[in-house]
Structure formats: C-alpha cells, structure tokens
Amino acid sequence: MDIFQARFLLAAVGLVALFQLQGCGGGDSTTPSPGGTTTPSPPAPTPTPATPTPELVKEPVTIITYNLFWWCVMGGDKSGRCTGNLDGKGLQGLSSTIHKHLPGDMIGFQECQGIEKIIDGMGLRDSHSYACAPKQNQYVGTDACMAWNNTRFELLGKAQSAVVGSDQWGNRYAQWVRLKIRGTTATITFMNTHGPLTSCNGEGAKVLAKTTLDTIKGAMQPGDAFFYVGDFNCFDNQDVMRKIYESYNLVITSDVQQPGQDTAGMDHIISDFISHKISAESVDGRPSDHSLLKATYQVMDYKGADPSTITTPTTTPGPPWAPCSGTSKQCCNPTADPPQMCGASGSVECHKCGGGDNCECPQTQQVFDTPVVL
Secondary structure, X not given: OOHHHHXXXXXXXXXXXXXXXXXXXXXXXXXXXXXXOEOOOOOOOOOOOOOOOOEEOOOOEEEEEEEOOHHHHOOOOOOOOOHXXXXXXXXXXXXXXXXXXXXXXXXXXXOOOOHHXXXXXXXXXXXXXXXXXXXXXXXXXXXXXXXXXOOOXXXXXXXXXXXXXXXXXXXXXXXXXXXXXXXXXXXXXXXEEEOOOOOOOHHHHHHHHHHHHHHHHHHOOXXXXXXXXXXXXXXXXXXXXXXXXXXXXXXXXXXXXXXXXXXXXXXXXXXXXXXXXXXXXXXXOOOOOOOEEEEEEEOEXXXXXXXXXXXXXXXXXXXXXXXXXXXXXXXXXXXXXXXXXXXXXXXXXXXXXXXXXXXXXOOOOOEEOOOOOX
C-alpha cells in the first residue's frame, strides 16, 4: 500500500467514526435547517397560575367602643357632681368594666383625655399601640382616641384624622388606622369618632353624612374590611345615620334598657357588608353614662385576588316605620339583642330598617338586592 492509499483509508475511518458519534447522542441533536443552521425546539408553555381563592380569616377580631364620661369619672367638677369617683375610684371602675370584656383587638374611646392612664389601667402597654385625634379646641383636650393590638396587626402607614363636623365644643373628628392581620394579606380600616351635636337631621345631617362618607372613601383601600365605631351623638333612625347605612352595615347600637345609660342609642358599631359577624353585645358601661359595645368578626382575606370579584350588597329603603297597633302584622324592637328579625323570610334585622322601640315592620323592607358572591 502506498502512502496515498494509507491517507485515504485514515480519512474514511475518521468519517465513519464522526457519523457514529452523532448517532449516539454525542453531538447536537437538533435538526439541521436547509440553510445549514439548527432550529431549537419551542419552549414548553408557562403554566397558568391558580386563581387565589378569597376566604374569611379563621381567627376573629374583636372591636370595642366606649365613651369614658371622662370629666365625671375623673372626679367631677366644681359643682360637686361625681365626687364618688375621686381618689382614683372612677378610673378603677372604667378599667374594671373594660377588663371584663377583653380581649379588644381594636378599641375606640370617646371623651378620653388620658389615653395613657387607660392603657396602663388595662395592662395593655406591652401589646397595644394608640393614637388620639387633635384637641377639639384650646380649652378642651383630646377627645377621640383609639388603640390596636400589635400582636395581631401590622400598622400600615400611620394614624390619621379629619374634621367631620363642629359644634359648641369645637371640631369633631373621625380618626383611623389601616391594619394588616399578621400572617395574612387581610387589611382593615378601623375608624373612631365622637360626632357633633345638632347635626342628626335636616340640612346639617346632609352635610355631615357627605363629609363622613367622603372621609371613609378617602381612608379605605380596595379590599379593606371596615369598622367604624363611636359615640355618634345621633340615634340610628335619624337622617345622618340612615344615610350612612345605605353604604354600610349597622352592627349594634347601645341598649336603651341598660341602667345608668343616659345617652343610650347614640353609640354604634358599623361594618362593611362582606365581613362575617360572630357576635355583638351592648353591656352596662358604668361608671360611664354610656354602654360599652363589643363585636366579634371574621374578615375577608383576598389573597391577592381582585376585591371586585366579591360583590357587596346594596339596599333599597322601605317606607317609614309606624308605631305598633292592634292591626300590625309584625312588630319588633330595633334595640333588642340579639337582633329581632323582620320579613316573611326573617332575613332582615329590624334595626337595619330604622325606627324606635316597638315599631311595625314595613311590608316592603330594606333588603339586599345583590347577594354576596364568594
């Protein structure tokens, strides 16, 4: 064999080896294109993320509102009234009343001119943060204050307040915080007020209602649960409260039957329509002249879902209530606890319809037009 033949044989052997290497996975397995380049396989489609399912947070939250009757409970004035509360007895009485009804995850106080004394008296210094609205005027100190449980909530932003009305005592504020329940994405706007006098009906009520609803709208973010508490200085069947109840739910009103409650019927807890009520009660608030109100709720955790996927109910006002008579088909007491029900289906709490004690249920009542869709 001459040298030319040897070179030809070596070249042939190398070419065969190259074809074998390509065939056993040692080279690029992509298919050559006519132009000599390779075309990669298309990528696998990206899986569609599962749609978050909103659900109620299992552990409920508790809401309390309490007008402290501060001037009297702290010992009265120069006229000699309320002297039985001197020497710290009034403060001890307030602390005792509140202690009976703890825990309180969100607490609204009115006529509160010493929030630190209250927090320390309840033993909540280590667990709760607090904030107060500005002074009503240069002569009257702080009035509306609130506290919230730091072990349950993360504060979003800072506490805020806005003037919603005024009267002879000065400016009247709504104050609020936004809170996130730890371990969830659930958020809450918690608002507290001590409302103005003489603005419950007529033109004053229209202004107060608009200011209040605008304040709520500016305070809340989409998906927030909402709780509005306080001494509104108006009864639930008066114009301003009726207007608010067109957009929000009356949870409970202070019980006029409780002893020592000179201003019963003016303290309220209000909520959104989505949150789920577990319980609500109005209890004897002495030594204050106001009842203490407490409600327990589960709130919605949207888990990143669009809150608009849950529709809120709307209401259609029924005709005015009439006093009960011998021909009334159905009567109820809107201040009763637990709430009495109206309607053939028994699905409407009678105090949502308005009216005073022992009123006739209208035959066309305030009802939910749109069901809650979860």
